[in-house]
Amino acid sequence: MSTTTQAAVVESAGAPFTVGEVELDALRPDEILVRMVAAGLCHTDLGVASGGLPFPLPGVLGHEGAGVVEEVGSGVRSLVPGDQVLLSFSSCGTCAPCRDGHPAYCDVWLPANLIGGARMDGTSPVRRKGESIGGHFFGQSSFSRLAVVDERSAVRVGPEADLSLLAPLGCGVQTGVGAVWNVLAPRPGSSVVVLGAGAVGLSAVMAARLTPATRIIAVDRVPERLDLARELGATDVVDAGQVDNLTAALTELTGGADGVVETTGNPGVLRQGIDALAARGTAVVVGAPPFGTEVAVDVNAMLPGKRITGLTLGDAETRTLIPALARLVADGRMPLERLVRHYSFEEIQTAVADMVSGAAVKPVLTF
Incomplete structure (x- = not known):
């Protein structure tokens, strides 16, 4: 039996x-019905809504749900x-990466989460006036008061958990944290450079603060974001709008970044970050520009063991990482509240505008 609810629908690219x-479909055996309490707004939602990613519209987005x-x-x-x-991303649970x-x-990550708009059998759990519309975004489509969610997208937290604060853990926060903990794994005395002081970048700064890295450098063009980065753990900041050569500025601070x-998705910024690496240093590519974007590298400069690695969702095993992050937030060791601004569900367009303008680091819708 179908269920009727309210959802935020994007009719077409740019709308x-x-x-x-x-209307929501009846549950399949591996699905749950979740009453949303909160949902974070992420740049990926805006990218899809703008038509930058091939998700079928009209559709319901949202992938940092909590309920x-x-x-x-x-x-x-x-x-x-x-x-x-x-709520976080979905996965099959049976392919080699999942095992x-x-x-x-996951072998089916893209169609199951980002671009399919449907379950793997091609059906959408969301309809409007009897017609299917895009749904199943990250196995949840959580910009909805009720949502049909993949069991594998859901991570249980305790009854004391503040869902309206913790919603961003499912994407933006775990992505920034995972870049530092799961990929860079800083050793004592390491330097970590974070390019972009948005929600993902500031999460990386907070994560780096909980490692033996001794130099944590945040780069952005917005002075207020850089001030916040300092408060969250950055030892140094660079205003990219005030330096002629970002690579030179970073190299001067670090002698070569480990x-x-x-996080910006700007290929020019990525290239400058790569050029600032020390021998055996690693650049983690988190920001996602439009499909097909390329960046050139100096091949000979890569030979001293430098590495470039892509990253999706922090390479996280969600049922291990997300409860740990929730505990760190509750204990005050990861001050996520410094990033979050709340909006009612009906204010979603105001939240979008504030995210685009930079007025809000991490908008969270409350239901």
Whole structure:
């Protein structure tokens, strides 16, 4: 039996989010029905809404959901109604990367999460006036008061968890954290450069602060973001708008960076970060420009063991990382509240505008 609810729908590329009525499909055995309490707004949502990624529109986006389980499918064993859950990406659970503990590199990650707009059998769990629309975004499409969610997208947290604060853990925060902890893994005395002081970059700064790295450098063009980066753990900041040569500025500070996290999606910034690496240094590519974007590298400069690695969702095993992050936030060791600004669900377009202008680091919608 279908369920009627309210969701924010994007009608076509470049159109605003408009809240209206949709119908949700009956649960499959491996799905749960979640009543949303909060949902973070991410640049990936805006990229899809603008037409920059091939997701079928009209559709319902949202991939940093947090809520309470209302109902479970017949095959669900890990959750029961009443559980509080944080939502993240989906995965198959059976391919080699999933079995090896790297579900963010699942064989079907792209169609299952980002571009398919449907379950793997081609059906969408979301309809409007009887017609299917794009749904199943990251296995959740959480810009909706109720959502049909893949069991593998949901991570249970305790009843004391503040869902309205923790919602961003499912994407932006774990991405920045994972870049530092799972890829760079700083050794004592390491230097970490974070290019871009948005939600992902500032999460990387907070993560680096909890490692033995002794130099943490944040780069941005917005002075207020750089001030916040200092408060969250950056030992140094660089205003990219005030330096003629970013590579030279970073090299002067570090003598060659051991690790670089690129979050802006700007290929020119990525190239400058690569050029600032020390021998055996690693650049982690997090920011996602339009499909097909390329960046040139100096091949001979790479020979001293420099590495460039791409990253999806922090290479996180969500059921291990997300509860750990929730505990760090609760204990005050990761001050996520410094990034979050709350908006009611109906204010979603105001949240979008504030994210685009930079007025809000991490907008979170509350239901």
